[in-house]
Amino acid sequence: MMSKTSKELLEQFRIQCKxxxxxxxxxxxxxYEALIGSExxxxxxDIYNRVKAAFPDMSIDTVxxxxxxxxEIGFVRLVEGYGEAKRYDPDMECHHHFRCMxxxxxLDFKEPRFDALEVPQQFKQTCAVSSIKVVLEGVCxxxxxxxxxx
Amino acid sequence: MMSKTSKELLEQFRIQCKxxxxxxxxxxxxxYEALIGSExxxxxxDIYNRVKAAFPDMSIDTVxxxxxxxxEIGFVRLVEGYGEAKRYDPDMECHHHFRCMxxxxxLDFKEPRFDALEVPQQFKQTCAVSSIKVVLEGVCxxxxxxxxxx
DNA sequence: TTACTATATAAGAATGATTCTTGTTCAGCA
DNA sequence: TGCTGAACAAGAATCATTCTTATATAGTAA
Ligand SMILES: [Mn+2]
Ligand SMILES: [Mn+2]
Ligand SMILES: [Zn+2]
Ligand SMILES: [Zn+2]
Numbered sequence: 001m002m003s004k005t006s007k008e009l010l011e012q013f014r015i016q017c018k019x020x021x022x023x024x025x026x027x028x029x030x031x032y033e034a035l036i037g038s039e040x041x042x043x044x045x046d047i048y049n050r051v052k053a054a055f056p057d058m059s060i061d062t063v064x065x066x067x068x069x070x071x072e073i074g075f076v077r078l079v080e081g082y083g084e085a086k087r088y089d090p091d092m093e094c095h096h097h098f099r100c101m102x103x104x105x106x107l108d109f110k111e112p113r114f115d116a117l118e119v120p121q122q123f124k125q126t127c128a129v130s131s132i133k134v135v136l137e138g139v140c141x142x143x144x145x146x147x148x149x150x
Numbered sequence: 151m152m153s154k155t156s157k158e159l160l161e162q163f164r165i166q167c168k169x170x171x172x173x174x175x176x177x178x179x180x181x182y183e184a185l186i187g188s189e190x191x192x193x194x195x196d197i198y199n200r201v202k203a204a205f206p207d208m209s210i211d212t213v214x215x216x217x218x219x220x221x222e223i224g225f226v227r228l229v230e231g232y233g234e235a236k237r238y239d240p241d242m243e244c245h246h247h248f249r250c251m252x253x254x255x256x257l258d259f260k261e262p263r264f265d266a267l268e269v270p271q272q273f274k275q276t277c278a279v280s281s282i283k284v285v286l287e288g289v290c291x292x293x294x295x296x297x298x299x300x
Numbered sequence: 301t302t303a304c305t306a307t308a309t310a311a312g313a314a315t316g317a318t319t320c321t322t323g324t325t326c327a328g329c330a
Numbered sequence: 331t332g333c334t335g336a337a338c339a340a341g342a343a344t345c346a347t348t349c350t351t352a353t354a355t356a357g358t359a360a
Contacts, residue, residue, distance in 0.1 A: 023327050023336060044317080059339045064318060066337095078232045080285060083346085085317060086233035098273055101280070111270050119286065120261050123248055129288040130251070135230060136269065138279040173307060173356050194346080209310045214347060216308095233317085235346060 009036050013075065020073060030054055031066045035076055035090045041106040043085040079106060080135060096133050100140035107140065159186050163225065170223060180204055181216045185226055185240045191256040193235040229256060230285060246283050250290035257290065 004012075013032050017024050034050040035042070042050075048063045067088055070076045079087040079097065084104075091108065094115050098107040114134045123129050139147075154162075163182050167174050184200040185192070192200075198213045217238055220226045229237040229247065234254075241258065244265050248257040264284045273279050289297075 021336095025327070025337065027338075057339070059341095061319075061340080062338060068318095080230040081233060082228045083231060083233065083236035098277065098279070100277075107273075109270055109272065114267065117264070117284065120259055122259065123257075123286060123288070126291040126294075127248065127250075127288050128294060129248070129286050131287045132284065133287075134267065134282060134284055136273060136279050137281045137283075138273070138277050141276040144276075144278060171307095175308065175356070177309075207310070209312095211311080211348075212309060218347095 006033070006036055016073065016075070022069075022073075027051075027055060027058055027062050028066055030058075031063060032070070032075065035067075035070070035088065038090060039108075041079050041087045041089050043087050045085065047088075080133075094133075096135070098136040098138070098140070100143055101137055102139050102143040105140050105142070156183070156186055166223065166225070172219075172223075177201075177205060177208055177212050178216055180208075181213060182220070182225065185217075185220070185238065188240060189258075191229050191237045191239050193237050195235065197238075230283075244283075246285070248286040248288070248290070250293055251287055252289050252293040255290050255292070259286075 010029075010033070013029070014024055016022075017028070022028075030051045031047060034047050038047075038050075040046075044064050044067055045060070047067065048058070048060045051058060051063070067076065067086075071078055071088065074092065075090075077089045077092060079089050081087060081099075087106065093110075095108050095110050096114055098109060099105075100107075111134070117132055117134075119129045119132060160179075160183070163179070164174055166172075167178070172178075180201045181197055184197050188197075188200075190196075194213050194217055195210070197217065198208070198210045201208060201213070217226065217236075221228055221238065224242065225240075227239045227242060229239050231237060231249075237256065243260075245258050245260045246264055248259060249255075250257075261284070267282055267284075269279045269282060
């Protein structure tokens, strides 16, 4: 799925950190690696659980701080949601989401037709629009199956 | 903006409550009225502040409970966001949002071209898609002006 | 009207997510 | 190899939200 190898992404990570004067710590590296290995739009606590094996002493505060930093500098993206825990997305390419309103699963999809939607005039002229994306909502395949064979 | 008068909406509110066996309390009515008078996608606390003048003893818990109930039964909609406090939208007609990433303002827009977007095959066949909407993000007019004339 | 009962409310405690404070550690550099 | 500011761990604090419980009241039947 990811268009770059994790090795390439890690190298980019190091370069970007250096360029911004950010230390490359083992914690940051582990959090970054956990992120790029995730396809499920993890919450902060999910990432915390994934790095805990390798870093039993890591504070969850470090994960919160680090994910927030990564979002600021563009390593990850915050996923739109409905006021629950924040979810992060390591895929920085333009793509869209389907959200299951029953189980919370968020599925990615690419759809060139959607990427090319034209920004309405009213915003084009007065605001600075930086992104346009489509959000689908409904019930996912797994949840639909659960409802028929209980 | 709102296509029905507030009198009509209030009448609908009463009818819907009765149909569902829900009591029509002064608190619920006040919260509903505050909602339909709002164009700003208010947070629970905003609504609480707006009804407090008329109901100084109202508990904020009542506002949380009531807005949650209203969302369940389709009087209002939750607005997509990034893990901050929930925001509600009394406009149940199909429309889309522009979100200012600097001040948090959420602007409505109707765009028939966006309402008619076709659901990608992969979801059409396996999932039950109930809504499709477009989210624009960027910096709003007011915030842009602030950045040029400080 | 009145009395009854299930529902709704107020108040405050509890929870979950996140941020802040502080003392300690360590990455990057001389 | 030693310095120093940035990063970290731990735990307190905060913010949004939900839960618990005792009280009040809307809807209704007499
Ligand atoms: Mn994604
Ligand atoms: Mn709206
Ligand atoms: Zn699902
Ligand atoms: Zn703005």
